[in-house]
Amino acid sequence: MLLAVAEFVIIISPLFLVGLISKVKALWGGRRGAPVVQPYFDFLKLMGKGEIISTVTSPVFRIAPSVGIAATLFALFILPVPVLGSVFHFEGDFVLFAYLLGMAKFVMVLAALDTGSSFEGIGASREVTYSTIVETAFFVVIGSLALLTSHFSFETIFASVNMVAGYSPLVKILLLASLFIMLLAEGSRVPVDDPNTHLELTMIHEVMVLDYSGPDLAFIQYTVSLKMTIIAILMADLLVPSSTPPIPALGLFAVIVVSVFLLVGAVESLIARSRISHIPQFLFLMTTFSLTAFAVAAFFLFGGVK
Amino acid sequence: MSWLEVVNLQAVPVADIPVLPMDELRRDTIEKIRNGQRLALFFGERTSAGTVVYSIIADDSASRLHIASSNLRDGMKFTSMTPEVSSAYLFERELYEEFQIEPVGHPWLKPLRHGIPGIDEREKQYGFFRMEGEEVHEVGVGPIHAGIIEPGHFRFSCHEEKVYQLEIKLGFQHRGVENLFVTNGSHPIYLEKLAESVAGDTVIGHAGGFIRGIESLSDVKVPRKAKLIRTVALELERIAVHLGDLSALSGDVAYLTGNSVFGALRTKVINTTMAICGNRFGRGMMKTGGVGFDVTPDLARKILGMTDRLDEEAGLAAEVLFSSASVLERFEKTGVVSKETATAIGMVGPAARASGVAVDVRTDHPFGGFEFLPVHKLTLPGGDVFARAYIRYVEIRQSIKIIKEQLGGLTDGEIRQTPSALRPKSLVVSLTEGWRGEIAYIIITDDDGKIRRVKVKDPSFNNWFALSLAVRDEGISDFPLCNKSFDLSYCGFDL
Numbered sequence: 086m087l088l089a090v091a092e093f094v095i096i097i098s099p100l101f102l103v104g105l106i107s108k109v110k111a112l113w114g115g116r117r118g119a120p121v122v123q124p125y126f127d128f129l130k131l132m133g134k135g136e137i138i139s140t141v142t143s144p145v146f147r148i149a150p151s152v153g154i155a156a157t158l159f160a161l162f163i164l165p166v167p168v169l170g171s172v173f174h175f176e177g178d179f180v181l182f183a184y185l186l187g188m189a190k191f192v193m194v195l196a197a198l199d200t201g202s203s204f205e206g207i208g209a210s211r212e213v214t215y216s217t218i219v220e221t222a223f224f225v226v227i228g229s230l231a232l233l234t235s236h237f238s239f240e241t242i243f244a245s246v247n248m249v250a251g252y253s254p255l256v257k258i259l260l261l262a263s264l265f266i267m268l269l270a271e272g273s274r275v276p277v278d279d280p281n282t283h284l285e286l287t288m289i290h291e292v293m294v295l296d297y298s299g300p301d302l303a304f305i306q307y308t309v310s311l312k313m314t315i316i317a318i319l320m321a322d323l324l325v326p327s328s329t330p331p332i333p334a335l336g337l338f339a340v341i342v343v344s345v346f347l348l349v350g351a352v353e354s355l356i357a358r359s360r361i362s363h364i365p366q367f368l369f370l371m372t373t374f375s376l377t378a379f380a381v382a383a384f385f386l387f388g389g390v391k
Numbered sequence: 392m393s394w395l396e397v398v399n400l401q402a403v404p405v406a407d408i409p410v411l412p413m414d415e416l417r418r419d420t421i422e423k424i425r426n427g428q429r430l431a432l433f434f435g436e437r438t439s440a441g442t443v444v445y446s447i448i449a450d451d452s453a454s455r456l457h458i459a460s461s462n463l464r465d466g467m468k469f470t471s472m473t474p475e476v477s478s479a480y481l482f483e484r485e486l487y488e489e490f491q492i493e494p495v496g497h498p499w500l501k502p503l504r505h506g507i508p509g510i511d512e513r514e515k516q517y518g519f520f521r522m523e524g525e526e527v528h529e530v531g532v533g534p535i536h537a538g539i540i541e542p543g544h545f546r547f548s549c550h551e552e553k554v555y556q557l558e559i560k561l562g563f564q565h566r567g568v569e570n571l572f573v574t575n576g577s578h579p580i581y582l583e584k585l586a587e588s589v590a591g592d593t594v595i596g597h598a599g600g601f602i603r604g605i606e607s608l609s610d611v612k613v614p615r616k617a618k619l620i621r622t623v624a625l626e627l628e629r630i631a632v633h634l635g636d637l638s639a640l641s642g643d644v645a646y647l648t649g650n651s652v653f654g655a656l657r658t659k660v661i662n663t664t665m666a667i668c669g670n671r672f673g674r675g676m677m678k679t680g681g682v683g684f685d686v687t688p689d690l691a692r693k694i695l696g697m698t699d700r701l702d703e704e705a706g707l708a709a710e711v712l713f714s715s716a717s718v719l720e721r722f723e724k725t726g727v728v729s730k731e732t733a734t735a736i737g738m739v740g741p742a743a744r745a746s747g748v749a750v751d752v753r754t755d756h757p758f759g760g761f762e763f764l765p766v767h768k769l770t771l772p773g774g775d776v777f778a779r780a781y782i783r784y785v786e787i788r789q790s791i792k793i794i795k796e797q798l799g800g801l802t803d804g805e806i807r808q809t810p811s812a813l814r815p816k817s818l819v820v821s822l823t824e825g826w827r828g829e830i831a832y833i834i835i836t837d838d839d840g841k842i843r844r845v846k847v848k849d850p851s852f853n854n855w856f857a858l859s860l861a862v863r864d865e866g867i868s869d870f871p872l873c874n875k876s877f878d879l880s881y882c883g884f885d886l
Contacts, residue, residue: 114651203530207552207867276717279645283538284871286530287643357717358645360725361552361868 087331088169095161095318099310100124102317102346106274109350124310131303139296142199149196150297150304153189157308160185161315165240167325168334174240179227182239183220186271186315189308190216197293204285208292211361215277215289218368219270225375226263229256233382243322257323259378264320265345266371272313274349276359276367287361317345394419394448394457399756400607402819405835408445409459413469416446416461421475423448423457429750430737431456431822432831433472433482435490436844441465442490447820447833451755456820463492471497478737481852504562504885520558522548527555530867534563541881545870552866557859564885572601572845579605579679579810582842586832587674590849590883595621595628596825597849597883598677603758604821604834605679608813614805615763617681619797622760623694624664624676626790626797629826631660633741633783633790634705636878640780641712643872644721649712656705663697666690681807691798698791709784713777722777726861726873729774736860739853740828741786742877744770745778752824764796779876813840825850827880849883 104121111118163182165171197205234245270277273290285292294305321341395408431449435442441464448457471494472479483494484503534542542563548556575581586601587594634657641649661671668676668684675683733746753766771778813836821832828850837843861873
């Protein structure tokens with residue numbers, strides 16, 4: 086029951102969290118900014134609009150946003166809520182999790198190519214290039230956790246990750262840094278992408294969805310924010326001790342997720358967006374962190390300081 | 392035959408301008424430019440017998456302008472200068488479009504703005520540059536853009552993310568400005584308003600350029616006070632736009648702090664302009680014979696107070712912007728235009744000075760308040776986006792100093808003289824350093840002292856080609872940043 090309530094709150098909160106980022110940026114820039122719930126108004130506005138669909142597109146273009154939102158929601162249900170566990174879980178579920186996120190991205194790339202626009206082609210090419218880096222690194226992150234806990238399901242991994250002996254803080258810090266970079270990349274945030282720009286040539290995610298309007302666009306915007314929330318939940322899973330009673334655990338969980346988004350807002354306020362050709366360098370930082378975490382975990386488990 | 396030598400804003404009888412055979416005009420022009428002078432203008436005027444082509448060469452180090460002309464009958468051709476003188480490239484295309492005089496041997500002859508009358512574009516294609524090859528792709532941007540931007544078409548030939556060639560097609564906002572000056576010549580107020588709207592972001596610069604030209608033709612003596620007020624207005628415009636550009640450059644690299652701070656500072660400056668003339672962009676400020684609005688000692692103190700605070704605040708903001716590693720990563724070594732290229736294609740204004748070319752009309756051909764108080768030319772060596780951003784900051788500081796000097800010289804007195812009739816059959820060259828660079832107005836009067844021909848040249852005309860060259864071999868995603876670092880006018884080009 087508690088899990089159902091938690092999942093419901095998670096499903097409705099991503100837009101609020103994105104509003105939070107905008108609020109932080111506005112305050113930093115000396116403006117009052119739009120209300121935190123503005124993304125909900127935008128969502129409702131888009132849901133009430135009609136759609137214009139390019140005549141040169143195939144059904145792929147039509148179904149992509151729905152497939153994207155469905156796959157991402159499914160991925161959310163595999164991910165455990167701290168202490169409460171997940172809706173679906175089985176051995177190796179994190180592989181399905183990664184591929185569900187991958188599928189959501191894949192259909193969007195297909196849809197972008199489907200429009201035949203040169204802009205969207207560029208965007209798709211960039212998205213795929215950076216995904217190859219991020220997805221690989223994500224498997225190393227999960228691999229490190231599996232190695233550390235000897236479990237192969239999200240729920241059991243996170244149930245035991247906080248039980249493992251004292252060396253885990255180092256691994257955890259590296260994994261958290263890794264996940265934060267993943268969040269910036271997958272959520273199309275600065276320094277990887279600039280969600281506020283109107284300059285098509287510099288965009289990655291935004292340019293892929295140029296042809297969408299109405300409810301489909303609302304779905305896409307929701308999917309992106311949900312994806313960011315999912316990664317923030319992964320970070321919270323790593324941090325909330327599994328022995329905490331449910332109510333304080335959920336409180337801590339909420340605080341962590343909100344802090345992650347505040348941090349994203351702070352990063353966006355403080356640094357400029359990276360040059361496109363330098364973004365892989367930034368993403369390889371994620372690879373570096375996760376490989377280091379993996380090495381540390383392996384070292385202690387197999388070699389070990391006796 | 393020697394060319395006529397004049398200074399900026401010196402009206403001369405048209406009859407005094409030497410008429411050379413076209414070959415000689417061409418040869419002399421090429422020779423002068425080889426000797427380090429600059430092609431300021433190369434334009435035509437339709438006459439009953441054909442077309443008169445004028446060549447105006449600026450000798451910046453001597454503060455002189457050289458003028459000569461040549462008569463061409465309809466259907467005549469001439470040998471193109473472009474292979475020898477790159478800066479003639481657009482001027483010759485313009486001549487070809489307006490008067491159908493073909494420059495033979497021009498490397499890339501095609502229409503410039505509105506197309507050639509009588510030639511159907513569907514039959515004779517514009518002829519974009521094309522690159523062939525596997526995995527080569529073309530990206531066309533515009534003329535309709537996202538956001539509120541003027542229309543222009545940019546066609547990139549790319550391989551992966553790298554731009555090999557950018558072709559810029561403009562002309563979507565052609566309004567026939569030069570013609571409007573002539574057809575409405577009898578309404579002085581209309582003309583001032585028209586000059587203000589040639590490029591909406593350079594109100595003081597364009598109106599000032601035109602009005603000074605008219606004044607030189609009409610012997611009206613502009614009061615000293617008016618000249619000082621005009622200079623203050625011009626520099627306020629420069630500061631405001633430069634601040635806006637720094638804000639926009641920060642925005643283009645998603646650097647929030649610079650974006651908000653410089654944007655806020657700009658508001659203070661344009662509000663000061665509003666305090667003088669009631670319009671934030673300086674409309675109504677410039678009047679033939681003087682200025683429309685007085686600067687009282689009280690107002691002068693207010694302006695000085697604003698500039699003092701601005702000096703400090705802009706300094707702080709610039710320190711943050713230009714020391715931020717993530718910003719420098721984007722600005723440095725992006726969109727480099729070398730000094731050789733800048734000189735060859737005849738760049739002007741801050742963009743040229745950022746490439747190390749020392750051209751500044753305020754120093755080279757002083758006008759208005761700059762006759763009393765000279766300005767130092769500032770240059771930077773880099774030629775990249777950083778240099779074009781930093782030169783703006785340096786010029787903001789310089790303009791603040793100029794405003795202080797000019798306001799210091801303010802005395803009681805008249806601010807406006809009544810304009811008088813224009814001298815017949817005369818020509819004047821009026822050069823102005825707008826915030827974007829050299830604005831040129833050529834005004835020619837007929838037998839009755841009516842305006843017969845106005846030639847306008849916005850600095851964008853010189854600099855658009857530099858943008859094409861700047862993005863070569865750059866990533867396509869850096870184009871918007873390069874574009875903003877030049878911040879060129881579409882309507883100023885389209886006329």
